[in-house]
Amino acid sequence: MRPLTEEESKAVFTKLANYIGKNLIHLIDRQDEPYCFRLHKDRVYYVSESSMRLGISVARPNLVSLGTCFGKFSKTGKFKLHVTALDYLAQYAKYKVWIKPNGEMPFLYGNHVVKAHLGRITEDTPEHQGVVVFSMKDIPLGFGVTARSTVDTRKLDPTAIIVFHQAYVSSTVIRFLYSPTPSDVGEYLRDEDTLF
Amino acid sequence: MDVSNILASHAAKYQSITVEKETPLEVDPGFLTVTDLNPIDEESYNENLEEHLQSLARDGIQALYASLFTLPTRTSPDGPLAQLPPPKTQLPRAKPLPKPKPQTKWEAFAAAKGIQHKVRDRKEWDEERQEWVNRWGRNGKNKQLEEQWITEVPLNADVDHDPRKAARDARKERVAKNEKKHAQNVARAAAANPRDARKQDIEKTLATTRISTASMGKFDKKLDGEKKIRGVKRKFDPTEKSVADEAKASVALLSRLESDSKKTRREPQAEESVLNTRKAVRFASKGRGGLALGREAAGGRSSRGGRGRGRGGKR
Numbered sequence: 001m002r003p004l005t006e007e008e009s010k011a012v013f014t015k016l017a018n019y020i021g022k023n024l025i026h027l028i029d030r031q032d033e034p035y036c037f038r039l040h041k042d043r044v045y046y047v048s049e050s051s052m053r054l055g056i057s058v059a060r061p062n063l064v065s066l067g068t069c070f071g072k073f074s075k076t077g078k079f080k081l082h083v084t085a086l087d088y089l090a091q092y093a094k095y096k097v098w099i100k101p102n103g104e105m106p107f108l109y110g111n112h113v114v115k116a117h118l119g120r121i122t123e124d125t126p127e128h129q130g131v132v133v134f135s136m137k138d139i140p141l142g143f144g145v146t147a148r149s150t151v152d153t154r155k156l157d158p159t160a161i162i163v164f165h166q167a168y169v170s171s172t173v174i175r176f177l178y179s180p181t182p183s184d185v186g187e188y189l190r191d192e193d194t195l196f
Numbered sequence: 197m198d199v200s201n202i203l204a205s206h207a208a209k210y211q212s213i214t215v216e217k218e219t220p221l222e223v224d225p226g227f228l229t230v231t232d233l234n235p236i237d238e239e240s241y242n243e244n245l246e247e248h249l250q251s252l253a254r255d256g257i258q259a260l261y262a263s264l265f266t267l268p269t270r271t272s273p274d275g276p277l278a279q280l281p282p283p284k285t286q287l288p289r290a291k292p293l294p295k296p297k298p299q300t301k302w303e304a305f306a307a308a309k310g311i312q313h314k315v316r317d318r319k320e321w322d323e324e325r326q327e328w329v330n331r332w333g334r335n336g337k338n339k340q341l342e343e344q345w346i347t348e349v350p351l352n353a354d355v356d357h358d359p360r361k362a363a364r365d366a367r368k369e370r371v372a373k374n375e376k377k378h379a380q381n382v383a384r385a386a387a388a389n390p391r392d393a394r395k396q397d398i399e400k401t402l403a404t405t406r407i408s409t410a411s412m413g414k415f416d417k418k419l420d421g422e423k424k425i426r427g428v429k430r431k432f433d434p435t436e437k438s439v440a441d442e443a444k445a446s447v448a449l450l451s452r453l454e455s456d457s458k459k460t461r462r463e464p465q466a467e468e469s470v471l472n473t474r475k476a477v478r479f480a481s482k483g484r485g486g487l488a489l490g491r492e493a494a495g496g497r498s499s500r501g502g503r504g505r506g507r508g509g510k511r
Contacts, residue, residue: 003433003442009449017453028446034439037446049439056435124474151478 001040001055001063011079012037012044012070016089018130019081019143023092040065043072044079046088081166083142086132090140093132095122097144097163104135107142112165116158125150131163142166213258221259225267226283230256298385301377338367 004012017024027035027046034049040063047055047067055066068088071081081089099107103117119136127149133141144163153162215221222231232252240248269276299307306313319328320337330336341347347359387393403425407413413425433442481489 002435003437005432006449009446010453013446013450013453022454024450025447028443028450034443036439036442038435052439053436124472 001038001045001052001060001066004037004039004044007077008039008044008073008079009037011073011077015071015079015081016085019089019094019132020092021094023094026092027088035067037070038066039073044070046070046085081143086140086143089143090132090134093143095125095129095131095146096134097121097125097131097146098134098136098138099141101136104141107133107165110165112147112161113144113163114158115153115156115160115162118153118162121150121153121162123150127152130166133163133165213262215255215259215262217255221256223259223263224283224285225260225263225278226281227285228260228280229285230260232256298381298388300381301384342367 013024016027020027035046036049036052038045038047038052038055040060043065045065045067046069051067055063068084069082070085070088071079073079097113098119098121099113099117100119103113103119106117107113113133122131125131125146127146129146130143131146132143135141142165144165146163147161148156153160156162217232217234219233222233223229224231232255237248240251264278267278267280269278271277305311316331318331320331321327322329322337332338341363342360347363349357349359406416406425409416477486477489481492
């Protein structure tokens with residue numbers, strides 16, 4: 001576990017800024033408790049200072065995970081966001097897309113969002129902008145990148161892709177979220193072995 | 197009455213406070229050192245080494261004390277203190293002498309031709325302003341031609357001749373040429389020691405060949421005294437650094453990222469001002485865009501939509 005270098009922080013911040021823009025400052029400079037980014041086994045964790053200090057005493061091979069995993073660095077040095085960052089992205093997202101109930105399952109199976117499934121979209125969303133995908137009940141499902149700007153979507157046919165999916169929560173998690181007490185949200189069906 | 201016996205015994209008991217040597221002792225009170233340059237008395241040395249050394253040391257200390265008592269003193273609560281003069285002994289230099297800088301091409305040429313180096317002043321006299329101005333840099337004289345409000349244009353100049361740009365280009369060219377010459381000088385100085393350059397080259401080649409096998413050098417036969425190849429070790433901040441400092445650095449990085457518009461996606465302007473320009477244009481032009489709005493504002497009659505709809509009823 002170590003702090004990010006400047007290049008690494010730059011990569012992480014640019015990726016996050018694509019989704020939450022200037023709200024990124026709220027992640028770095030938090031009012032409630034100091035939080036920081038830590039790198040462990042190529043994964044970037046967003047962790048409170050107190051947990052980080054506890055984690056210092058754990059040997060590197062024994063430390064599985066700490067705080068919230070935001071994503072990982074690929075071997076070529078690119079940063080990839082994981083769905084585990086969804087909580088924070090959804091909280092601060094600048095541009096959002098809501099999809100209709102009949103579009104939830106296709107999205108959660110890894111398909112792109114087509115126009116037929118589009119419920120609502122933030123006005124003035126530009127092209128190739130990171131957006132967080134919500135269900136109509138305002139439950140965050142995942143995030144993606146817009147294929148067209150909001151204005152352009154009006155003219156498209158219903159099968160045209162609106163949002164390229166980047167990451168999604170699997171349906172099991174959604175079931176947990178729907179249940180009154182979401183006890184174990186750690187079951188990410190598809191990627192659970194590689195996610196942490 | 198003969199007192200010589202008593203005197204002799206007294207002298208033996210309290211040795212004289214003056215030290216008599218063939219070569220006088222060299223005393224440096226500044227360093228509190230005494231140097232005895234006399235050759236060693238072999239007889240007494242072989243007879244009793246301990247006694248010989250003690251007597252040598254005693255003489256030295258005696259000479260030092262004698263010199264200390266001649267020094268000016270200063271009173272202090274702990275009694276008088278002697279004021280030591282600055283040391284006389286020259287200590288050897290701790291570091292080797294700096295190597296002379298390699299000559300630049302111009303310096304070599306000037307030395308061969310016997311050209312004297314003239315120190316050029318940083319300031320230059322400006323006749324018009326009647327004051328000293330910088331030769332270069334801020335408000336430098338070398339930028340005068342491109343900054344003056346009127347410039348003479350040569351008769352045979354092109355139509356698109358821009359005297360300011362020409363002067364600026366010429367200046368930039370001079371700077372670039374100088375930089376190029378500097379780089380060449382540095383390269384020439386680096387190549388001056390071919391032995392070092394060759395050694396580095398060989399080491400690099402050797403390191404490359406050692407990992408250029410199918411197993412990346414893992415299963416190769418090791419030679420005696422072969423060193424392990426070490427790369428550049430990465431250095432990271434400590435994990436237990438203050439998080440507040442880290443946050444500060446992150447905020448600074450963020451502000452730098454925002455200012456660097458080339459690397460990050462440009463924020464839409466709507467966020468900066470209260471008015472969402474794109475939305476306002478769309479609303480005002482009824483969704484036809486800014487161009488149509490501009491055309492309408494320029495002249496209502498020329499707009500296609502206005503004529504078609506507005507005055508159609510009068511026909």
